[in-house]
Amino acid sequence: MPSADPHAFASAYREHLSWVLHTVRRLGVGASEQEDVAHDVFSTAWRKLDTYSPERPMRPWLFGIAFRIVSNRKSTRSGSETLDPELDARAGGAARPDEVLEGEVTRSHVLKALDGLPLEQRALFVGHDIEQTPINELAEQLAVPLNTAYSRLRLARQKFQTTFQSLQAGAPS
Amino acid sequence: MTEELEPLSDVLKQALDAERARPPSPDDVLLRLSSRIDATMAAVPAGVAASAGATAGAAGAAGKVGLLLAGLVVGGAGGAVLHAQLAEPVVVERRVEVRVEVPVRVEVPVPAPTPEPPPVSVREAPKAPAVKPPEPPRPRAQLELERLIVEQASSALARGKAAEALAACEEHLRQFPDGQHADERESIAIRALVLVGKKPEAAARAAAFKQRYPDSLFIDLVEGAAQ
Numbered sequence: 001m002p003s004a005d006p007h008a009f010a011s012a013y014r015e016h017l018s019w020v021l022h023t024v025r026r027l028g029v030g031a032s033e034q035e036d037v038a039h040d041v042f043s044t045a046w047r048k049l050d051t052y053s054p055e056r057p058m059r060p061w062l063f064g065i066a067f068r069i070v071s072n073r074k075s076t077r078s079g080s081e082t083l084d085p086e087l088d089a090r091a092g093g094a095a096r097p098d099e100v101l102e103g104e105v106t107r108s109h110v111l112k113a114l115d116g117l118p119l120e121q122r123a124l125f126v127g128h129d130i131e132q133t134p135i136n137e138l139a140e141q142l143a144v145p146l147n148t149a150y151s152r153l154r155l156a157r158q159k160f161q162t163t164f165q166s167l168q169a170g171a172p173s
Numbered sequence: 174m175t176e177e178l179e180p181l182s183d184v185l186k187q188a189l190d191a192e193r194a195r196p197p198s199p200d201d202v203l204l205r206l207s208s209r210i211d212a213t214m215a216a217v218p219a220g221v222a223a224s225a226g227a228t229a230g231a232a233g234a235a236g237k238v239g240l241l242l243a244g245l246v247v248g249g250a251g252g253a254v255l256h257a258q259l260a261e262p263v264v265v266e267r268r269v270e271v272r273v274e275v276p277v278r279v280e281v282p283v284p285a286p287t288p289e290p291p292p293v294s295v296r297e298a299p300k301a302p303a304v305k306p307p308e309p310p311r312p313r314a315q316l317e318l319e320r321l322i323v324e325q326a327s328s329a330l331a332r333g334k335a336a337e338a339l340a341a342c343e344e345h346l347r348q349f350p351d352g353q354h355a356d357e358r359e360s361i362a363i364r365a366l367v368l369v370g371k372k373p374e375a376a377a378r379a380a381a382f383k384q385r386y387p388d389s390l391f392i393d394l395v396e397g398a399a400q
Contacts, residue, residue: 006219014207018197021206026192035206036328042210049219106191129181130189153178161185168184 009049013042016062023063026114026126027070037073041066060133064141067123106168113164120144121156128153216320316353319345323354326361335368356382360391364398375399 017038024037044065045052052061114122127138139149181189197203326341342362345352352358359382366375379399383392 006214009219010211010214013210014203017203017206021198021202022195032332035202035209036332038206039209039213039328043213043217046210046214046219047217103191103194106188107195110188110192129185130192135178150178157179157181157185161182164185164188 005054006046006049008054009046009052012058013045016058017042019059020062020066023066023126023131024070026111026130027066027122028115028119029070029073033073037066037069040069044069059131060127060137060141063123063127063131063133063138064143067119067127067142071119109164109167112167113160116163117156117159121152121159124149124153125156125160129157213324216317319349319352319354322348323357323361326358326365330361330365330368333368335365338362338365339369356386356389356391359386360389360395360398363395367398 020038020041021034024034024041025031029037041062045062048065052058114126117125123142124135124138127133127142128135133141135149135153136146139146142149144152322341322345326338326345329335329337329341338361342358342365345354345358346362349355349358359378363375363378363382366372366378376399379395382389382395386392389395
């Protein structure tokens with residue numbers, strides 16, 4: 001396996017910063033810990049750079065690292081802790097047309113519905129259905145058999161859909 | 174076996190599209206995070222796990238640092254507090270094996286005395302140049318371990334976890350009382366003491382800090398905290 005170039009990584013990792021922050025949030029890390037966890041993801045990636053093949057996309061590899069770090073943290077938050085209204089407001093900018101608001105409500109419901117999933121199912125759902133990573137690659141990065149990955153994803157979808165639809169039904173129109 | 178997944182409903186597709194379109198994180202968050210990552214990359218070599226398998230010569234030193242790390246992770250309250258972060262896979266254990274550089278005492282070669290006829294006098298004996306051997310370098314792994322502990326303390330303080338920061342500072346004090354980052358450790362400890370309400374202890378430690386590290390970059394922080 002060709003080894004990754006540390007200099008290339010050091011100059012390229014910034015393009016994944018926001019994505020990693022979003023990913024750890026989707027995996028259930030509370031707002032107060034997202035930066036720390038994202039830092040841990042990149043620190044670990046840097047230290048394990050020898051395990052990365054530059055011929056493959058970086059994000060699935062980072063996703064696997066993020067999943068393991070989140071799994072190891074006892075302090076993974078759930079529920080409303082996942083949400084960060086301040087960050088949402090700042091990221092949305094000053095102008096907040098209706099479609100932006102609607103998008104934020106939908107995203108808020110997505111995160112809440114994700115909170116109802118066990119981490120193993122959640123990771124499959126986030127990795128496959130949100131990040132659109134092929135399931136075989138995802139199974140490899142998450143170190144689960146392919147059939148297990150399919151089973152978990154199916155369960156995750158069922159639970160997610162039920163929760164999400166009930167949240168949407170209760171949302172103001 | 175090939176399995177097929179049912180296609181997602183249109184409603185879910187739209188919802189997940191919206192989630193994928195989540196706006197990027199604020200610039201100040203990204204800047205702060207990249208600064209921390211840059212600092213880590215500057216302090217730690219990349220892919221240290223790649224060359225795992227220390228040489229026999231380094232094994233002793235690696236074992237010694239490994240014991241230090243074990244003490245850090247499982248020994249005492251400080252180690253217990255730090256465990257959650259240090260236990261993250263590979264970060265600690267494997268890098269120690271590699272980045273240990275066995276300090277080499279540099280001996281300046283002194284020319285061997287050439288056999289000569291009996292010296293005429295002591296004053297006429299050739300003198301070796303008076304070169305003082307340089308200080309042996311500190312093992313790199315030690316420096317990185319020290320830096321790691323200070324980072325843990327700093328990170329904990331930044332998250333408002335003063336007790337955790339203090340435990341890390343105690344660990345640093347135990348292992349590196351006069352380390353390269355001793356002033357930073359003290360500045361963190363003083364601010365953490367203020368946070369937990371131990372202001373007299375913080376003030377005493379701040380006074381000692383100003384006396385010992387009058388030119389420290391952290392002096393303003395210490396003075397501000399102790400007021």
